[in-house]
Structure formats: structure tokens, C-alpha cells
Amino acid sequence: MNSLKNDIGFIGAGNMAGALIAGLINGGLDPxxxxxxxxxxxxxxxxxxxxxxxxxxxxxxxxxxxxxIVIAVKPHIVNSVLNELSDLINAKQHLIISIAAGIRIKDIQKHLKGGQRIVRAMPNTPASIGKGVSALCANENCSDEDLKISRGVFESVGATCVLVEKSLDLYTSLIGSGPAYIFYLVEALMESSKELNFEESEIKNLLLDMIIGSAELAKQSSDSPGTLRKKVTSPGGVTERALEVFKEEKLKSTIQKAMKAATKRSIELGDK
Ligand SMILES: NC(=O)c1ccc[n+]([C@@H]2O[C@H](COP(=O)([O-])OP(=O)(O)OC[C@H]3O[C@@H](n4cnc5c(N)ncnc54)[C@H](OP(=O)(O)O)[C@@H]3O)[C@@H](O)[C@H]2O)c1
Known part of the structure; x- marks a missing residue:
């Protein structure tokens, strides 16, 4: 993490600030x-x-x-923190990075002087163990250098992409909330595994290893997820039978419907 030229400050010292600080120090930044x-x-x-x-x-x-300056307080505290700092913050000196979920760049800008350089970031919870996926949106005042600095912060806790802010609602429903869908899948598989008579922790770990292994395979393979699925699905076999039930129950369209509903909710919450 060499792109930071000066001190970085975190307003808020909770879970996500702690994760980013750990990532930055592990990446070589001087505490x-x-x-x-x-x-x-x-x-x-x-x-x-x-x-x-x-x-x-x-x-x-x-x-x-x-x-x-990384704003790492809960969303409902952001306004008061920005009001407190507004006389001090200026576009020439400060790059503001906000990780507050649902708070749009224009709502941050409202509390600050014109021309302020603002990046809105959306990490997901695995960032807390350095395995996150984060999206960044920069306003028009940010330079390439600002984006490079911001990327450096979030790449210290996982993969990072850059988006236009209007795409962030769909991104949030897919990847921001994504860990919850994986946890839900594990819950459902655990409920189906009762007759195996494993200890709960044992079956949980086996299922999670299966997910981690499948994800690694899909990452390393040049085959698409669809091709990999077909490779595991022998005609007339066990996997095929399960996939047939998924199809009968319209699982794919249920997932698409859920993503649309979640995106709509993200827009509603941002508008509030
Ligand atoms: N955790 C995640 O996985 C995650 C993912 C994406 C985005 N985010 C966003 O990250 C932000 C922080 O989340 P978090 O989970 O790290 O929350 P957290 O653990 O509750 O941390 C918030 C921190 O802000 C401090 N704080 C409260 N009022 C303050 C003030 N006026 N000035 C300075 N600091 C103040 C809190 O101190 P006290 O405890 O003393 O009040 C606490 O240290 C949120 O906006 C959230 O939407 C989090």
C-alpha cells in the first residue's frame, strides 16, 4: 500500500475501520x-x-x-460528523472516502464546501477477514491519484472494482448482500443434512469447504460456471435430478426476482 502519501484518518473505530486498518498494516503501511x-x-x-x-x-x-479521511461511522451518524468537520475540510487538502451504507455522494457533498473530492465505497462483510469485495464510486472532482489511493485502501482487504454510482444499487443487491445468500444456502443444506448424523460444526465445515473448493475451481478454470455445472451433471444421475427440481421450482427466476426486489429496496433506502 504505497499510494498513500500522507496520514490516513478513520472517523469511527469499529469493525470495518479495524478491518481496513489491519489490511493497510499487513500491506506494509507504517502504523x-x-x-x-x-x-x-x-x-x-x-x-x-x-x-x-x-x-x-x-x-x-x-x-x-x-x-x-475515511468516514467509518454508522450511516445515521454521518451527517453530524460531516457538519462537525465541514469548516475544516477543503477540496485541496482532503480526499473523503465514505463507507457508510446507503449514503450517496450528493448527500455527503451537501454538508461540505463545493468541489470536494469524495469517494463512496461499499465493502462487504468478508472484508473483515481480508477476503472482501468492495466497489468504489468517485465523484467528478476526484483525480486518478485519488482513485489510486482509494483502491489501495480497499485492495488491502480484498478485490475491488470501480463503478458509476447509479450501478451501486444493483451491485449492493448482488455482492454487498451476497454473503447473506451464501449463508442462506448453507443453512438450507444443513437442514437437509440431518440424517447424516454429523455434529453441526462438522457438517457446516464440510459444506463450507465444498463452497470454497467450488469457488476456487470456478476461479481457476477457463470454463464458465455453466460448463463446470454441466461437467458435474451426468445424464440420468444424482446432480441432474436435483437440478431438475431447481428448474421445476423456477429457482433461477426466483433469484432474478429477488435481485430486482433488493435493488429496488436499495434505491428506496438511498432516497430516504
Ligand atoms: N461491517 C461491515 O461489514 C460493513 C460493510 C459495508 C459497509 N459498512 C459501513 O461501515 C460503517 C461502519 O460500520 P461498522 O460495522 O464498522 O460499525 P461499528 O462497528 O458500529 O463502528 C462504528 C464506529 O463509529 C464510532 N462512532 C460513533 N459516533 C461517532 C462520532 N460521532 N465520531 C466518531 N466516531 C463515532 C463508534 O463508536 P461507539 O461504539 O462508541 O459509538 C464505532 O467506533 C457503517 O456506515 C456501515 O454501513 C460496514
Missing amino acids: KEIIASSPEDSHLLALNTEFGIKTTKDNLEIGRNCNT
Whole structure:
């Protein structure tokens, strides 16, 4: 993570800030170049003890000392944090990166002076273990360098892509919420596995290893997921029978319907 030229500050010292800080330090950033703020002593002490970063209870200290500011508070706190910092933040010095779910760039801009460089990021929960997928949307004031800095932050906790903001609702329904769909699949398979008489933790781990192995195979293979599926599906065999039931039950169109409904909900929540 060499693209950061100056200190990076995190406003909010919770789960996602901790994950990004861990990623940045594992990627080689000097802990002395990172500062985090939060009202809660325990959060700050934990980050200070674990990573040796600087901490403060004063959000303004982040604004005064850092050129890159990551807004990592819960969405309903974002407005008050931006209002607190608005006199200090200026487009020349600061790149603002917000990870607050559902808060649009224009809503961040409203609280700041004109011309502000703002990146909105959407990490998913596996980012907390360095295996996330994050999307970034930059406003028109951001330079290539701003995007490079932002990519560096999120690539430290997984794969990262860049999108236009209007695509973020569909992205959120597919990938932001995606881990929940995998957990749901595992739950359903676990419920179908009762007669195996495995310990719950044993069957859970076997199913998860199956998912990880399948995902790795699909990543490494030049075959499409559809071709890989066909390769596992012998005519008249076990897999074919299960897939026939999926088809009869219109599973594919149910998934497409669910993605449309989730995208609509993401738009509604952003409008609120
Ligand atoms: N966790 C995820 O997987 C994930 C994924 C995508 C996006 N996000 C987004 O990331 C953001 C943070 O989520 P999180 O899960 O990390 O939440 P979290 O663990 O609750 O962390 C929020 C942090 O903000 C602090 N805080 C509260 N008020 C503050 C203030 N006025 N000034 C500075 N800090 C303040 C909290 O301190 P106190 O506890 O003392 O209040 C806490 O340290 C959210 O907006 C969420 O939408 C999270």
C-alpha cells in the first residue's frame, strides 16, 4: 500500500475501520501513518494496543492531520460528523472516502464546501477477514491519484472494482448482500443434512469447504460456471435430478426476482 502519501484518518473505530486498518498494516503501511477517532475509549485502546496506531477522541484532529479521511461511522451518524468537520475540510487538502451504507455522494457533498473530492465505497462483510469485495464510486472532482489511493485502501482487504454510482444499487443487491445468500444456502443444506448424523460444526465445515473448493475451481478454470455445472451433471444421475427440481421450482427466476426486489429496496433506502 504505497499510494498513500500522507496520514490516513478513520472517523469511527469499529469493525470495518479495524478491518481496513489491519489490511493497510499487513500491506506494509507504517502504523504511525494511521489515526482513528471514536467517542469510545475501549475501541481506541483496542486499535492502539493491537496495531500501534495513533488514536484520538477528537474528530477534528483527523481533519487537521490527514489528507485522506475515511468516514467509518454508522450511516445515521454521518451527517453530524460531516457538519462537525465541514469548516475544516477543503477540496485541496482532503480526499473523503465514505463507507457508510446507503449514503450517496450528493448527500455527503451537501454538508461540505463545493468541489470536494469524495469517494463512496461499499465493502462487504468478508472484508473483515481480508477476503472482501468492495466497489468504489468517485465523484467528478476526484483525480486518478485519488482513485489510486482509494483502491489501495480497499485492495488491502480484498478485490475491488470501480463503478458509476447509479450501478451501486444493483451491485449492493448482488455482492454487498451476497454473503447473506451464501449463508442462506448453507443453512438450507444443513437442514437437509440431518440424517447424516454429523455434529453441526462438522457438517457446516464440510459444506463450507465444498463452497470454497467450488469457488476456487470456478476461479481457476477457463470454463464458465455453466460448463463446470454441466461437467458435474451426468445424464440420468444424482446432480441432474436435483437440478431438475431447481428448474421445476423456477429457482433461477426466483433469484432474478429477488435481485430486482433488493435493488429496488436499495434505491428506496438511498432516497430516504
Ligand atoms: N461491517 C461491515 O461489514 C460493513 C460493510 C459495508 C459497509 N459498512 C459501513 O461501515 C460503517 C461502519 O460500520 P461498522 O460495522 O464498522 O460499525 P461499528 O462497528 O458500529 O463502528 C462504528 C464506529 O463509529 C464510532 N462512532 C460513533 N459516533 C461517532 C462520532 N460521532 N465520531 C466518531 N466516531 C463515532 C463508534 O463508536 P461507539 O461504539 O462508541 O459509538 C464505532 O467506533 C457503517 O456506515 C456501515 O454501513 C460496514
